Amino acid sequence: MAQPTFPRIAIIGAGPGGLTLARLLQIQGYTPTIFEKEAYPNERSQGGSLDLHPDTGQLAVHRAGLDKQFQAIARYQDEGLRILDKQGTILLEDKEDAERWHPEVDRIELRAMLLTSLTPNSVQWGKALSSVQPTGDGTHTLLFEDGQSEVFDLVVGADGAWSRVRPLLSAASPEYVGQSSIELEIDDVDRQYPHIARLMGRGTILAVSGLKGLVAQRNAHGHIRVYVTLGVKEEEIAALGIDVAQPARTRAQLIALFPDWNPDLLELIRVCNDNMVIRSTYMLPIGHSWDTHPGVTLIGDAAHLMAPTGGQGVNQAMRDAVELAEALGKCSTLEEAIQMYEQSMFVRARWAAELTAEGLDKIISEDAPASTLAFFRKFIKE
Template identity: 45%
Template sequence: MNTTAPVPRIAIVGAGPGGLTCARILQRHGIAATVYDQESGPGARDQGGSLDLHEDNGQLALREAGLLEEFFRLSRPEGQEMRQLDRATGAVTSHHVPAEGERFKPEIDRGPLRDLLLNSLRPGTVRWGHALRSIEPAEPGAGHARGPRRLRFADGTTVEADLVIGADGAWSRVRRAVSPALPRYTGITFLEAWFHDVDNRHPDIAGLVGQGSATAADGERGLFAQRNGGGHIRVYVIQRLPADWITASGLTPQDTGALRALLLDRFRDWSPRLRRLVSDNDGVYVDRPLHALPVPHTWEHDPAVTLLGDAAHLMPPLGVGVNLAMLDACELALALAHHGTVDDALRAYEQTMLPRSAGMQRLLDGRAADLLSDEPHDPAHGENKGLEAGAA
């Protein structure tokens, strides 16, 4: 930024991959930023399952962050394996095995990715236990068109910032400062099941899934099983149902036995081997109804507030969410580094990000239903039913 201009106070809300990537690249360009997150600390909860970082977006951001080679050391290129299974027999009908040295979209668990980014930041960059409640003009009576913002947190503390970056996900509170839009239910819901120490405790399931992912569907329901690091597999039971289907059945997500019986009945015509993916899990199921923002989602330019990732363009989890969040973060940080004012930087960033995200939103609108399709596909040619595992 212009070295003669006052140094802007930058507040990033959300310590996910997007927010941390933005902070890291800003720091590499000598620009300070503080990240505020509602969680009590980096180990407050499980970060979710595995995801693939693509060569043309997520990996580009890691290269700008100076972390690409460390990512390759942590990643699982074998996780690019993809199997499609026949739902009646469990037989493999389509199989993609990554070539030796293939690194187009290697897998990494969300936890190690977050740790990689966190450990790259200067001590004290992330302020934990800061749940945002509102964003207001810093000066009484001032409008939102100009001037700094005051962030109010749930613990009663406040901070002022010249730029607020909303990297706080699907239910973003920063989004409220620029847009009234709320995520809408897509009509597709996931029920997540976990399997631990799979090679010893669940060897048949480990063999069924392989080193990457395996999927099967019949048009109304589907299964997506994905190997994670540390000997874990997560299975996503995909159904076209109302968002409140569990409570409408008189159950809660903690009613594991009753939910298991219900699922086994709904998958009664499937292969016994595949039915074990819904019945042999370790622990409770996790309810994950899928939401998306209206298409396209945009907002009137604000010189002190912008959004990235799911806060800007929540879409069905088809392998692009974290990748786009990290690309957004990279481009925003570089814009701030290379433009003379925050306002100029935000205009440049949004002129690129908003059309790109709108195009991807249109492409994926309604496509969560593709995860239920039983039509053959060819993973080797990019037609696979990819899935980006959600955060816990």
């Protein structure tokens, strides 16, 4: 199929992948429509801070012409990492004067930056995709949960872990990876909890022992996100009987899981506010791929959902957007463009997923903190 002069492009999902792609396509003169199931930009807390890497996330920001806007929200000062044991002894920490190259950015601010860069009304909010159906002539019909439908020449699934576009291309489904976290939040740390601010060092701390970990990450505006991470089977998390609607009880239950840990570390649980979320970690199979299908492709988590351990997910999603936009600009047919993008993405995503899986095995492991240190020593200059 030749590339229509003005292909009708649908992007499903206004996450970092979908919004970056929309911006890059608009720069090239395309007019994609983004369909997002959330009713408005801040309907849901967008989650913690993300660090953008030079050849992926930062490259996308640059291609999107948003360097200046990014520098206004990038937190180079928070990219440090400190690894501790359960006694609170610092085992590894990046140097204070280490080169700063992968700044943190709050998701909410990244989303706002990308949204502001788009032409008004590019995103249709409150539009949850239900399924995609081939029409038979190379185009596809999007069926929405509100009963409406619309036909497009190119459908890009940027709709995350539980993509509704993916089933058209692949039978793969995310698999539980043996770790779950309870996400907690601490407000106004510098003023209210200076002892925790000191513990946090220059960004993220990782206190680990065996199959348990406390990961705490500095976000903007004195906010801290804590992930109480457990290497457990999925059913074991349910068996803990944690009910996040009862925060005081949850705090006590979580603290009881760490009986021999230094109380200074457990302050991360004791002082958290009442916003708590249980997150089970899933990944798509490493090397997930499919045969090119005319008129449909996937980017980001929809294509290669990874655990957070490698810090790769958002970076790969934004690099996908760069490569797909580039291929659409270069190729004379949509099919050729999709194929060019996918062949390169499959190789890159496999590498990132392998790194992520290695982190999963080593960060929270029977051998932690020794295995954790071995993993991070490859990246951190002490």
